[in-house]
Amino acid sequence: MSTTGQKGKMRRRTLATVCAVFAMTFTGTTTGIGTAAEPRADLLYLADIDPLAKDIVLRGEAEVNGQFYPRSIVQLTSSSLPVNVAEYHLGRHWRSFLATVGLRDDSPTECVVSLEVSLDGTPVHRTELSVGEARDIAVNISGAFRMKLTVSRGRGVSATCYGTWGEARLTTS
Incomplete structure (x- = not known):
C-alpha cells in the first residue's frame, strides 16, 4: 500500500x-465534562467526576476537624482567589447532596470560610466555619439541573484557606 x-x-x-x-x-x-452524572448506582462521589466549570479544585484525601475523608473536594481561597466556584451538571437525576464541610486541618488558624450550595443559580444552603469546625450537610437537590459549590474567604483573612467538602456525594434516595 x-x-x-x-x-x-x-x-x-x-x-x-x-x-x-x-x-x-x-x-x-x-461520564465526562459536559455530561450529566448519571445514577448508574444510587451513589456518586464528586471526587470521582470532573466539574463542568471550576476555579481551583483538588480531589482526594482531606482531614477536617481531626476526621479523615478519603473522597473530598477541596477549594482553596487566597488573596488572589477570594471566591472559588465548582459547578456540576446533575441532569435532574439525583435527590440528595451529602457532605461534611469545614476547613482542611492544615489551613492557618485565622481562616474563616463560607461554603455555599446553589441549585440552578439559586443559593439553597450556606455554612460559615473556622478551623477545627465541621458540619454534616444534607441538601435536597431533586429536579436540579446544575449544582454550584462556592467557597468564599472571610473578611480580613489574608491566608490561603482550604474549604473542604468531605465525602461529597450525590444519592438517589
Missing part, C-alpha cells in the same frame, strides 16, 4: 474513533 493510502486509512480510523467517543459522551455511556 502506498504512503498516501496508509495515511488515508489512518485518518479514517482516527475519525471513526473520535466519532465513537463523541457519541458515547452525548448518549451518556460515559
